[in-house]
Amino acid sequence: MKLKLILIGLFFTFIQVSCVHDEEIETQVRSGNLVLHIAHQVGSTDVQFDTVIYTNKAGNEYTISRINYYLSNFVLYNEGKIIYQTNTPVYVDARNTPITIKLANIPEGKYDKISMLIGLDATTNIHGKIPDTDENIGMLWPESMGGGYHFLKLEGKFNTPDSVQRGYAVHVGLNPFIITQQPININVNITDKNTSNLDLVMNMNEWYQNPYTYDLYTDGNYTMGDSITMFKIAENGKDVFYAK
Amino acid sequence: MERMYFMQSRFFLFVLLIGVFIACNDTTDNDQDVKPDDSYQPTPYKLQVPKGFPLYNISKENPLTVEGVELGKRLYREPMLSSNGLTCSSCHHQDKSFSTPIYNAANGYKISVPPHINLAFKRHFNWNGSEKVLDTLCMVDFGPEFFNTDSAQLYNNLYNSSYYKDQFYKAFLIKDIRQLNFEDLKRKITYAISQYMRTIISSKSKYDKMLVGEYTFTDKEMQGMLLFFSETGDCFHCHQPPLFSDTEFHNTGLSSVFNGFDRGRELITNNPIDIGKFATPTLRNLEYTAPYMHDGRFNTLEEVVEFYNSGVHVSPNIDPIMSKKAPSYKLNLTQEQKDALVAFLKTLTDESIINLP
Numbered sequence: 001m002k003l004k005l006i007l008i009g010l011f012f013t014f015i016q017v018s019c020v021h022d023e024e025i026e027t028q029v030r031s032g033n034l035v036l037h038i039a040h041q042v043g044s045t046d047v048q049f050d051t052v053i054y055t056n057k058a059g060n061e062y063t064i065s066r067i068n069y070y071l072s073n074f075v076l077y078n079e080g081k082i083i084y085q086t087n088t089p090v091y092v093d094a095r096n097t098p099i100t101i102k103l104a105n106i107p108e109g110k111y112d113k114i115s116m117l118i119g120l121d122a123t124t125n126i127h128g129k130i131p132d133t134d135e136n137i138g139m140l141w142p143e144s145m146g147g148g149y150h151f152l153k154l155e156g157k158f159n160t161p162d163s164v165q166r167g168y169a170v171h172v173g174l175n176p177f178i179i180t181q182q183p184i185n186i187n188v189n190i191t192d193k194n195t196s197n198l199d200l201v202m203n204m205n206e207w208y209q210n211p212y213t214y215d216l217y218t219d220g221n222y223t224m225g226d227s228i229t230m231f232k233i234a235e236n237g238k239d240v241f242y243a244k
Numbered sequence: 245m246e247r248m249y250f251m252q253s254r255f256f257l258f259v260l261l262i263g264v265f266i267a268c269n270d271t272t273d274n275d276q277d278v279k280p281d282d283s284y285q286p287t288p289y290k291l292q293v294p295k296g297f298p299l300y301n302i303s304k305e306n307p308l309t310v311e312g313v314e315l316g317k318r319l320y321r322e323p324m325l326s327s328n329g330l331t332c333s334s335c336h337h338q339d340k341s342f343s344t345p346i347y348n349a350a351n352g353y354k355i356s357v358p359p360h361i362n363l364a365f366k367r368h369f370n371w372n373g374s375e376k377v378l379d380t381l382c383m384v385d386f387g388p389e390f391f392n393t394d395s396a397q398l399y400n401n402l403y404n405s406s407y408y409k410d411q412f413y414k415a416f417l418i419k420d421i422r423q424l425n426f427e428d429l430k431r432k433i434t435y436a437i438s439q440y441m442r443t444i445i446s447s448k449s450k451y452d453k454m455l456v457g458e459y460t461f462t463d464k465e466m467q468g469m470l471l472f473f474s475e476t477g478d479c480f481h482c483h484q485p486p487l488f489s490d491t492e493f494h495n496t497g498l499s500s501v502f503n504g505f506d507r508g509r510e511l512i513t514n515n516p517i518d519i520g521k522f523a524t525p526t527l528r529n530l531e532y533t534a535p536y537m538h539d540g541r542f543n544t545l546e547e548v549v550e551f552y553n554s555g556v557h558v559s560p561n562i563d564p565i566m567s568k569k570a571p572s573y574k575l576n577l578t579q580e581q582k583d584a585l586v587a588f589l590k591t592l593t594d595e596s597i598i599n600l601p
Contacts, residue, residue, distance in 0.1 A: 050517045065564060132298040134367045138490035142473035142480050155564040164571065167564025169481075222568050225475050 030108040030192040034076070038092060038099040039201045039244075040067055047204060049095060050156075056208035058215035062168065064204065066155035067094035068139065070120050074103055077113040077183060084111075089120055091136040094202075102195075111188040114198070118179035118237055119151025125175055141173040145225055148173060152237070154207060158216045168221035170207065170233055177230045179237035186243045199244035206240040207233060286311045286415055289439070291364065294447035296486045300364040306379045306435040308442060311414035316440030318411070319433055324401040326391030332382065332437065335390075336360050339598045341529035342444065346540045350389045353505035356540035358525055359533050361597060364442035367491055371522045371538040372509050378441065382434040395426045402429075444600070446528045447486070450591040461591065468588025471581055478575075479552075479585075481565050488527035488592060494563040495520035497556035497573065498537060505539060519561045531593045545586045553577045 040047045042054045053061050072089040075082055084106045092099055124130060125148035127140065139150045154170040172179065188196050208214040212232040223229040286309035291300060302308060319325065320332045335357065336342040344357035355371065369375040386393040402408045402421050412418040416432055424432065451469075453459035461469065471477035484490045493509045502508070502520050509518035522538050536542040542551060556566060556573040569575060577585070 128296060132296070134298050134301065134365055134491050137298050137487060138481075138484050138492060140480075140484050144470050144473045145475075157564060165560070166570045167562070167567035169565050169568065222475070 029105075031105045032108060032190040032192055033195040034103045034106055034111075034188060034190060035195055035197050036074075036101040036103065037197060037199045038071075038101065039199065040094045040204060041201050042204045047094065054205065056205050056216075057213050058208060058218075060158045060208070060216045062156055062158035062216065064154070064156040066153055067202075067204070068092065068136075068150070068153040069118055070139070070149065070151055071101065071116050071118060072120055072124065073115075073117040074101075075115045075183075076103075076106060076111045076188075077115070078109060078111050083107060083109065087121070087124070089124060089130050091133075091139070093135060106190045108190055108192050111186060111190065113183035114186050114188075114200075114243070115183040116181050116241075118181055118240070119172070119177075120149055121178065122175045125149060125151075125173075125178075146174045148175070151177070151179060152233070154204075158221065160217050166221060168216050169224065170229075171222075171224040172230050172233050172237075173224070174230070177227075177234040179234045181241050182238050184241055184243050200241050201244050202240050203242065204240075207236050210236055210239060212236055284414075284417070286417070289313050289443070291442065292445070294445065294452070294486065297362075297445075297447065298365050298487070300442065301367065301378070302364075302442070303377070303379050306438065308439050309415060311411065312416070312436050312439040313443055314440075315408075315411045315415045316436035316438065318407070319437050320440055324398065324405075325386070325393060325433065327394045327397060328392055330391055332385070338600065339532070341446070341532040341594075341597050343529075343533045345533075345535060354539045355505065356533075356535055356538060358523075359529055360441050361444050361446040361528060361594075362487055362526060363438075364445065365487055365491075366489075368523060371505075371525075372512050373493060373523055374512050379438045380431065380434055382437050383430055386430050393430075395429075398429070444597070446594040446597050448596045449528065449594040451485075451588075452594075454591070462587070464584050464587040465591050467581070468584035468586070469591075471577075471585055472588050475568075476575070477577070477581075477585060478565070478568060482524045483527050489524040491524065493518065493521040493523055494565070495522075495559070495561045496552075497558060497562045497566050498522075498541075498551075500557040500559045502559075508538070517561065520559060521561070521563075527589060528592045529594055529597060530589050532598065545589055546582070549577075549582045549585050549589075553582060 047064050047067070050063055050065050053063055055061050069092050070089050071092060073087050074085070076084040084103070086103060090101050119125070120130070127143070127147060130149070139153070141148045141150050150171055150173045152170070152172040154168075156168060157165050158168050160166055184200070186198060188198055190196055208216075212235060214232055214236060219232065220226060220229045223233060289308035289310045289312070291308060293300060306312075323329045323331050325331065335344045335347065337344070340359070342360035347355045347357050349355055358371070363369070363378055366378070367376070369378060369381050375381045385391050399422055402412070408421075412421055412432070415436055418424065418432065421429060450459045450461075450465075454461050472479045482490050482492070482494055482496070495508070499506050499520060502510075505511075507519055509521040510516060512518075530536070530545060534543060536545070536548050542548045553575045556562075558567075558573060567573065
């Protein structure tokens with residue numbers, strides 16, 4: 001009888017353990033979150049769509065009517081080592097403010113740099129790899145032109161040297177032209193179960209400078225399908241973000 | 245004795261297994277004391293979304309149900325809703341992909357009403373985006389311009405119909421429609437109609453079949469598709485597949501002077517930047533939805549293609565994407581290319597829509 005009671009006790013213990021939810025027995029890693037607050041500025045002021053005229057390094061006077069792009073492959077570093085990495089792509093429509101991106105489950109500690117891709121890496125830049133929504137459906141890049149998605153769409157108007165207003169559509173896509181934002185200096189401390197914040201600013205004029213001074217009139221006001229112009233924009237895009 | 249011990253052991257095992265089942269089960273389901281009469285719930289309707297289509301928009305207030313869709317389908321064609329015999333289908337002709345060729349509105353606007361297809365994937369409705377929510381899109385139709393609905397007559401007709409009495413309960417758990425005020429009754433009707441409209445999905449055109457290897461394009465159709473998806477034709481930036489619309493607003497240079505309905509999106513936003521902007525229409529089922537553009541100014545697809553080829557009007561608000569060919573704003577397509585584009589556009593025709601039961 002005693003043996004039977006012991007066996008029953010062991011059985012219930014086994015059942016109790018079996019019924020514990022997975023998350024309760026996961027290894028506890030001390031981690032927190034980082035929320036990125038994305039802004040788009042020229043100089044030090046937020047972009048005013050359609051109305052304000054900006055001037056780039058080439059001297060083009062231009063307005064901005066569209067800033068759409070993907071961000072992906074976020075990487076956090078400490079003292080040159082990659083500590084955290086996530087590849088979940090985020091679609092950004094700069095008109096829909098505020099723009100926040102949450103990076104979750106970051107190991108506790110200090111971080112001194114962040115980098116990311118503007119666009120989608122080759123494994124993701126394939127039709128159907130990311131969920132299409134009614135918002136990002138305009139980002140498809142036709143299969144007959146190489147397929148995948150637009151990484152970036154900048155659109156607006158600019159004045160030609162003879163003061164005629166024209167449109168521009170700086171579109172970048174295709175794997176060779178992925179825009180790799182170089183590591184940005186930050187000072188972020190992630191603590192267990194807490195959320196830290198980081199302001200990242202895209203300086204719109206940087207798209208048209210460093211290393212190539214890009215002139216919308218002479219280099220081209222339409223970049224899609226033009227390898228040279230897309231290359232220049234992608235190179236210029238490597239330092240469009242900075243931490244505030 | 246041995247047999248008794250065996251029986252006892254089996255009994256213990258049985259009790260233990262029951263205990264395990266209870267221990268591991270979610271207790272919330274077991275706490276409910278459900279009365280048979282109150283247990284009925286509408287059946288969730290699973291929308292079959294074609295591969296590659298975007299996530300669809302459903303409001304929490306009006307989830308799709310089998311019963312709601314059926315009710316909406318009937319109401320879409322129900323003359324009882326009006327005092328003049330009109331129904332939704334009086335204007336949204338199924339043989340025209342649920343569109344209206346030209347509607348002369350009371351305010352003087354001449355409108356080519358867009359088709360009721362793939363609405364589940366849209367985020368605004370009507371040419372100028374005057375409506376953001378599909379669920380209540382039809383509320384305006386009860387007014388004097390369309391149904392001119394007599395509320396007392398509507399209550400009476402619906403209440404005396406055994407079908408509607410039954411179906412309003414099945415769809416929305418409404419036991420007596422007379423307990424709803426008129427606004428709520430109209431809302432429930434439009435909820436049902438919007439549920440039905442969400443199920444009208446066009447995805448069986450030659451183009452769709454070509455994508456999955458069930459149809460082979462002719463040389464001309466292929467040439468047209470390559471033009472459509474190229475910088476030469478440059479149709480794709482606004483008319484993105486699979487909806488063949490980017491669900492945004494554009495001024496594509498239809499006019500250089502904007503009065504009345506031509507003012508487009510600006511009539512809704514009061515923002516001058518939106519003058520002349522209209523929602524990008526789907527190109528699916530174009531063969532059924534002539535005439536074209538917001539006011540039906542073009543009767544044929546050939547006229548539409550020729551407009552983009554050589555007839556774009558320049559104004560301060562023209563979309564940046566349109567001035568690619570500036571200063572001429574002309575595509576300079578050959579006749580062969582224009583014919584090919586039209587041939588491709590016709591591959592977007594989905595006959596299954598006009599034959600839906």
